[in-house]
Amino acid sequence: MKRFIILLHRYLGLGAALLAITLGISGSLLVFRAELQSEISPDSRPTLATPVSYQAAYAMARLHYPHADISLRLPENSRDSIQARVRSKGQPDITLWLDPVSGRILQQQDSNAQGWGWLHELHARLLLPEGKIWVGCAGVLITLVLLSGIIHWWPKNWSKAWRVRRDKGVAILVSDLHRTAGAAMLLLLLLSTLSGLVLAFNQPLRDWLTPAKQGKPGKHATIQPTGQRLPLDVLIQLVRTRLPEGRITGINISARSDKPVEIRLKMPGEMHPNGSTLVQADPYQGKQLRIEKTETSNPWRRVSSWALVLHDGSFAGTAQRVATALTGLLLMLLGGSGVYQWLARRRKQAAVRTAGVAAGIAGP
Known part of the structure; x- marks a missing residue:
């Protein structure tokens, strides 16, 4: 044997x-x-007197990609560049690195064609x-x-x-x-x-x-686009007021005007590095439409979060x-x-x- x-x-x-x-x-x-990924334009980091503007970063990405879904990944250190993932139907994803104050594009590349994106896909x-x-x-x-x-x-x-x-x-x-x-x-x-x-x-x-009836992701609410959209910084402040113990890690903005803005947070006790709490907000009225704590509502999400943190160290x-x-x-x-x-x-x-x-x- x-x-x-x-x-x-x-x-x-x-x-x-x-x-x-x-x-x-x-x-x-x-x-x-x-640690190995090179820093991008360190001289563009804000000083203590210059507030971070997530709206400026989003507006710049939207200016260049008006028909794309845009996901902003917020760094733990607010002085670091903001990473934007741009997804357009039928096109390869694009990653932008944006100045956290002015929104200026610091670097742009195909998300999976080279560098760390390529290595992750490999x-x-x-x-x-x-x-x-x-x-x-x-x-x-x-x-x-x-x-x-x-x-x-x-x-x-x-x-x-x-x-x-x-x-x-x-x-x-x-x-x-x-x-x-x-x-x-x-x-x-x-x-x-x-x-x-x-x-x-x-x-x-x-x-x-x-x-079958558990653990399914919640559907996005449909909203009525009326008037001007509120700046992202206003929506983020509203979420921080409601969930002050959470750290906001990402913002997803659909290209469709009738879709809510989805804000992702890492709450205390959540295992996933980017958090598993999702908040949907009406970008016109500023109303909070839904809070979904997926590690609580979906047991399998806890399993996958544990697997991720054990796998990536x-x-x-x-x-x-x-x-x-x-x-x-x-x-x-x-x-x-x-x-x-x-x-x-x-x-x-x-x-x-x-x-x-x-x-x-x-x-x-």
Whole structure:
């Protein structure tokens, strides 16, 4: 039986190696995206005497993209640039970085064509239209490799369980490091892989586990566009007055004039990094139409929020983020060292066959 497990581990690992390398290195970099992403126009940050204007940022984005849905992502530090995601039907998404006081466009790029957007699409979807399903399948494959690997490693003699032989050549050294590192970090590897599986299969799992009449997102209310729209800063102040304990993280403005403005907040106790509380407001009358605390109303949202913070390292501060990044690097190294071992085994077998043929020719 163990021989079968060893073969299963070897060939599943060989098939998953490229995916493990790709997901491992991209995930490690994305954990520290905020630190590694270059700052944009630091001299444009506001002083204490210059108030932030979310309306100015929105007005500039709307001026350039009058028929698009616009989502503003608000930074934790109000002096940082505001990020706007622009979505137009039939067109690739555009990301704008906007001055938080004047609304001036500091930088613009195709959201998924380059840089960090491209790296995120690689990690989350492998750059494929239905890539989340393929990433989920890769996660299943990697999970099987990890579980078969621990069975393969499980020693009869525990005194040799963590042995790393440095005097037996490179192939033996790589093999020992592969086994011991995989065993030592198994729980973190499984945590990262299984949380990624939940995120990749989020929609089908939610549909399966959530009762038909529960957990469905609320429909947007339809409003009557009358008069001038209120500035976003006024709507934000109204929400802050109603929910002072929450931090506003995003604002979604539809291109349609009869749709409410949706404001996203992170409330105390919510796990999702961007929060899960949604407030719909009438942009003409300033009335609050709906408050939806999705982590309370939808149990599956709590599961997916937990999966996200465990997967991206945002739950337990810097220590967890470092551990998450190291786990991704280890996954990459395990994939690469597994391929190296397979190639070394092939070379050794070829050398043995060559030696056997040579011995047969030289014999009587």
